[in-house]
Structures are given as C-alpha cells and as structure tokens.
Amino acid sequence: MSPRASVSAAAETRSGIVEAAVNQASIEGLESVTIGRLAGQLNMSKAGVIGPFGTKEQIQLAALEEAIAMFTADVWTPVENLEPGMPRLEATCESWLTHLMGDTFPGGCFLTQSATEFDGRPGPVRDRVAEYSALWERVLARDVKIAVENGDLPKGTDPAQVAFEIGSIAQGVNQARQLRRQKDARKRGQMAMRRILCVF
C-alpha cells in the first residue's frame, strides 16, 4: 500500500470508530462507551480501537465533536443563509424541532444527554459541552437581537432571555419524545416557541 492509501485507510478506521462511539453514546451516554464493546462491534481488537486515540477520553472528545458537527448540519447549516433576524430564527426553531423528532441520534439529543452526564464531572468533555452550549445560545441570541432591532420583537426584549427560553423548550421536547414517547412533542414545542417569538 502506498503511504497515501494507508493514511486514508487510517482516517477511515478512525471515523468508523467515532461513528460507532457516537451511536453507543447517544443511547447509553459517553461514559458508557467502552473500548471492548467498540472493538466487538467493529470486529477489531481493543488495541486497534484505542490506538488512533490513545485514551478513552480522546474517543469521547472525538465522538462529541462529531455529534456537534451532526447537530450543526441538521439545525444550522440549512438556515445559515436565510435572512438574519426573525426569518432565520423561526427557521432555526423549525429545523431544531425536526432534528429533535428525527433519528440523527438514536437515543435523543446528544448535547442534552452529555450536559446532564458531565455537569458534575470536571474535565475536557464537560468544558467542551459547556462551550458549545454557550456558543449555540449566542447564535440564537444574535438573531433575536436583530429581530428586536427590526421591530419584529418588542422593544426591550432581552436576546439572552429569549435564547434561554427556546433552548429550554428544546430540552422539554427531547424529554417528551425520548422519555415519555409523547406523540405531540413536536406540536408542544412548536406552540411554546411560537409564543416565545410572539408569532400568533
């Protein structure tokens, strides 16, 4: 094999491990990902699984980054070129609800899961989850601010407050769907988000 082929083969191996880790973590949590089970699932040795990463924590971090990329692709990418402000904000809520009701992650919202799992476990995984949570809230707040400036939301509206409320509703939708298996989870979320955005 040429060096080029072996580099790309290594990248494929790595991404296969990450994909399997994302799926395991989505259902049982990032802490429940084990090297042995990944190896069994991928028909590899444990040494082959841990090799490209070094430690289990690095596998967790790689899975988290992949999950963030998948969330971004589902929720943000489809709307990023829409008109900033209320139009893009409403579209973001819709794509977020679609993401939450879809099957990107078999076990439900990866970030919500990781947030509760790691909020009491100091370390780089926790830090990264908190960072992305803050980043995503800023993305929402930015469009809220523009919507206020355009007069689409009442003067004096606090963008961070609205972003907080929308994010909370997303967590509620996730719980309604994943824990309670409520068929009206999307509608509940949609009504709540519309009320927050004064769309009636």
Added chain:
Amino acid sequence: MSPRASVSAAAETRSGIVEAAVNQASIEGLESVTIGRLAGQLNMSKAGVIGPFGTKEQIQLAALEEAIAMFTADVWTPVENLEPGMPRLEATCESWLTHLMGDTFPGGCFLTQSATEFDGRPGPVRDRVAEYSALWERVLARDVKIAVENGDLPKGTDPAQVAFEIGSIAQGVNQARQLRRQKDARKRGQMAMRRILCVF
C-alpha cells in the same frame, strides 16, 4: 438485641445505603453507582451493601424513590395546602426554582439526570422515571386548569401545554446552573415562568 432493635438497625443500615446512593447518583448518575464504592464509603463489605436489596437495580430503584421523596418535600409539600389554582401554581414555581438553586442534590436535578440517563435503557428504572415525570406534570396541569376556570389565565389555555412549558424551563434552569454555572439562572427561570403564567 431484641428483634425490634435489630429490625430498626436493619432499617438504618438500609437508609444509610440509600442516602449514599442518592448522593453518588446525583453527581455521576444512577448507572455509575457501584456496590464497591458504596461499601468503601460506608465502611461496609460489598455483601453487606447488596444484602438488603438483592441486586444493584433494586438499589437504583430505592435511590430513585428517595430522590422523588426529597423533590416532593422541597417543591410540593410546602405549597400543597395553599389555594388551588394560580396562587398555588405561582408558589410551586417559586419552590421549584428554590429547589433547583439549592443543594438538595449536589449534582443537580435528580429527575432530569435520570430521565436523560435512562430514556434509552428499558427497564423498571426508566418506567418509574417516566411515571413520576407524568405525575408531576399532571399536578401542575391541575392547578393550571383551576386557574383558567377562575379567569386567572386566558380562556382556552391548554393546561398540559402550560405544564410542559414550565417543566421545560425547569430543565433549562438546571442546565444553566449545573453546566454553565450561570449566576442568573434563577432570574432567567423566574422571568420565563412569569411570562408563561401571564404574570406581569
């Protein structure tokens, strides 16, 4: 020792184990509770820890029941004799926020933690979490219904929708406090709940 004394001693042993399990689970999750760590923490043998319960799952269920009792004592008991409808509903929101900002559970809301941890793990723990989540939402919805009947909330308001929104905000407050360490978590939640309850 008389039989009576030994019965009460057994009950004390059991409740000590449950208390330690609640604390471990609050920080790291119910799945991360291990018999060996409980034994070490309580200066007991593993056999002594598992004995009163039989299996780890029974310890998890006992810890969950205790956590539910603690939640109820914090949030519901102080308000249950208030006037049904809007007065009790507002007081419930306040006691809930106080609970979320307090130190009853060192790792944050036990129910939210257990919900994300077990929503993808079939079994009695998951079932009990879902049951209590549904029960608590009905408790909220009951006062919403009365508030609507009394004219304290707009005609046509869907009690289940309002209960869903309040519960979602509670999840948001928990994440803001536990993951993001936001100092304004309580105020964010309070503003959101007041808006949901049309209190302005």
Added chain:
DNA sequence: CCTACCGATCGGTAGG
C-alpha cells in the same frame, strides 16, 4: 453483617 471467592469486563500496554 462478614470473609473469601466467582467469571466477566474495564482501560490500557508491550511487543511485534
């Protein structure tokens, strides 16, 4: 409630 023990699995390493 204890000691002593079971097989299984954990994260990870040595050496190739």
Added chain:
DNA sequence: CCTACCGATCGGTAGG
C-alpha cells in the same frame, strides 16, 4: 493493525 497480557474493578454468591 494484531495477540497476549497487566492490575483493578464490576455485580453477585457461598458459607458462616
């Protein structure tokens, strides 16, 4: 990427 292995820990049991 593999085999073979390390010490630690897992849930749980036998026997007292």
